[in-house]
Amino acid sequence: MLEKKVTKYIKDHNLLHVGEKLLVGVSGGPDSLALLHFLHSMSGQYGLGLVAAHVDHMFRGEESYEDLVFVKKYCEERSIVFEGTRVNVNRYMSETGQSSQTAARTLRYRFYQEMMVKHSIHKLVLGHHGDDQMETILMRLTRGASGAARAGIPVKRPFGNGEIVRPFLPLEKRDILEYCSRQGLEPRLDPSNEKESYSRNRFRLSVLPFLKRENIKAHEHFQRFSKEIREDEELLLELTKSKMESIWVKQSKLESAIHVKGLMAMPNSLQRRAVQLILNYLYGENPESLSAKHTSQLMELFVNPDPSAELHFPKGLLVKKSYEVCMFSFLQTKPKTYYLKLEVPGEILLPNGYKIKAEYSKGSACKNDNSTFLMPAREARMPFIARTREEGDRMYPKGLRGSKKIKDIFINEKIPIEKRDAWPIVVDSSGEILWVPSLRKSSREAERGDDQQIYIYLEYIKV
Incomplete structure (x- = not known):
């Protein structure tokens, strides 16, 4: 049963504590509604304070607004604090050039952060489950992800002044649907989840059913894979950081430099992570346009026998090698012509x-x-x-x-x-x-x- 699986998972991963105040992201769909219902059912026993946050992305007009009304009514009937907003994602896309999914996520998480500050909450709870984990890992591997990105969705991660936790990761979608049926919940359904124009939907509708026919416990194996990859990555990153201390020539967000020979002396597995650490440091949050191909280009630049070469990376980052030093700079004002x-x-x-x-x-x-x-x-x-x-x-x-x-x-x-x-x-x-x-x-x-x-x-x- 869902209740037993989730309670054990929360305890094993130390996700929630007695007397905590939680912000719960609720779209009105089966996953988030089941999550809110489950947390509300245990709120009395554990003294949890709940605030439900809903974002209407305005993609589906009146239909998506009705999702907001549905979640608000659900919360009012159970005396759960509700916070809802409508955001014009299409306008934000035209202003930023971001894709629809990226723009929607940016605005949604921005609202979550605002609500956490407003209500003095330090924990955001989201309804991602085991099938979401499988989709995410498969999509990232297909796109050529490396490092910790291959691990998919983390059980918990820092967010703003708090963290995000995901207590539903041990579940399958069918566990959630069974819980909704058993509890008499009637969640809202988003028809866009059936459209194969979205890559995630193609994995969900075509790839996951095949894998589950091959192994009914595939979602558990993916979750174990995620955990092991994340643990291995943490160890390798610690080793890389200890090596990095000796290769920095200059370290600044606007302009940094490293000793190329020192980096190339590292084992290959640490070299790749050193490059990622450098880019993470410079960008803070890597732009969507930065890909594994850029990492490969950087590695090729380091081994290139020519003493001088340069690359132009997203957001105006100039990477310039001169003999044994490689400089990373945002100080140039205009991209080089090509x-x-x-x-x-x-x-x-x-x-x-x-x-x-x-x-x-x-x-x-x-x-x-x-x-x-x-x-x-x-x-x-x-x-x-x-x-x-x-x-x-x-x-x-x-x-x-x-x-x-x-x-x-x-x-x-x-x-x-x-x-x-x-x-x-x-x-x-x-x-x-x-x-x-x-x-x-x-x-x-x-x-x-x-x-x-x-x-x-x-x-x-x-x-």
Whole structure:
């Protein structure tokens, strides 16, 4: 039964204490509603004070507002303190350039932190369960995660001036649904959880059922894997930190430097973690655009026999090697310009965390949105070049008469000023602008559907 599993898990991991005041994140779905109900059922015995926090992301209009009303009514009927808010995620996405999921999470956790301060609470309780853990680990491994990220969702972690705890991690989704049924709970259901347009849903709907058919206790094995990875990572990080003390030349958030030879003398497993510690220190919280590929680039820079080389990382971080010292600096004010030849087939990695992939293809097999560009191979003036913008750049946008300044396109699309200098402009050998990835295509782009000829197909992809 859920009650027995969760009570044991709380005790084993020292998650909750008698007389504590807790903030509970409640969406109104089965997981969070079961969590709130469970905590409320034990609140009298353990003297727990509960505050339920709900965030309406306004993705589903009136339907998502009804979720807020539902949670509020549930709390009022049980004298649970309720805090709810509505946030315009779409507007925040346009302001920051973040994806829908990242923007929603940022605003949700910001509200949680505000409520913890308001109510003097130091513990946020969330309803993530064992199936969530499996999804997260699989997604991260598929995307090439390294280090502690492979461990998935932690049982508890620091958050603001307190911590986040997750007492439902030993459970499967079916445990929660059985509890809701047994307790007469009627949670709200989010139809977007069934859409395969979200990668997490694809893992949930297709991969997890297969793994559970292979092993009914798969979620327990994933949880053990998470625990072991996290413990191993803690030990390796401690070893790395002890080695790091001797390789810092300069240590500052804005500008730091290390001895390359000292870092390369470490075992490989510690080298990788040293690089991650350096980036964690500099960024504080790593940007979404920072990936394992950047870590690989940095390692390649260290072993490169050339005495001088540099890399441009997200958020304006310049990495510059000069003989045996490598400098990391945010002090530069403008990204370096680039002029990169695009081979077909082939791909180029860009300083902004994206890449452009080029291949020969048939028209009907290609995606058709602003992240792609298609041109008959016989009409192409090669080579294609990806470069930074230049003064006076203009293009002839598809579907419009006349030309348009690239500067105006950036303004119209509300691209932040700090992103414009690193944004790729794709031109042909004559210098004509063909494509501003994700924003506009030129009139030179082909119409889709013709499979009688060979096309050059370009795609702008996040790394």
